[in-house]
Amino acid sequence: MRTRGKGAPDAERPWDEIVPGLWMGGHHYRGPGGERMPAVANDEFDMVISLFRRDGHGPAPGVEHHYADLPDRPLLPDQLGEVCRLADLAVVAVRAGRRVLVRCHFGYNRSGLVVAHGLVTMGHPVEDAIALVRSRRSEWALHNRVFVDYLTTGLDVARLLSGLDA
DSSP states (O other), X not given: OOBOGGGOBOOSSSEEEEETTEEEEOSEEXXXXXXXXXXXXXXXXXXXXXXXXXXXXXXXXXXXXXEOOOOSSOOOHHHHHHHHHHHHHHHHHHHTTOOEEEEOSSSSSHHHHHHHHHHHHTTOOHHHHHHHHHHHTOTTTTOOHHHHHHHHHOHHHHHHHHGGGO
């Protein structure tokens, strides 16, 4: 079984539905024989939000695609603002009955931050949103403690606090 840094294994599936219409995934997953497989989004989704980009991984032409280059480490205030903007886009689309995929490289942390913040926006308590992401995607989802701290603090407050260092 191939693992990434910090011991997190590749996901068992390319993406998982967290709540109806809102999916979370990565760019790779572990195939049935343990081999690393590319997770290619074609036209299964109406909107794809990518927090990591790799050529050949879609989405198909005509699929609404939003991209933000976010690291899997502490974020700057403008990056936290981008997380909020992307989560809001996902929430509006899901509420309109669209199928949305939020993905990052491994499908655990950056996508988990956007999805969990979207769930909070939809009315889920923070702890429930985190638990839902982990139970539907993987126990490895949101293993970046800084991202969990952002969620429990509130992204607006985290954005203000992270700006104090500048």
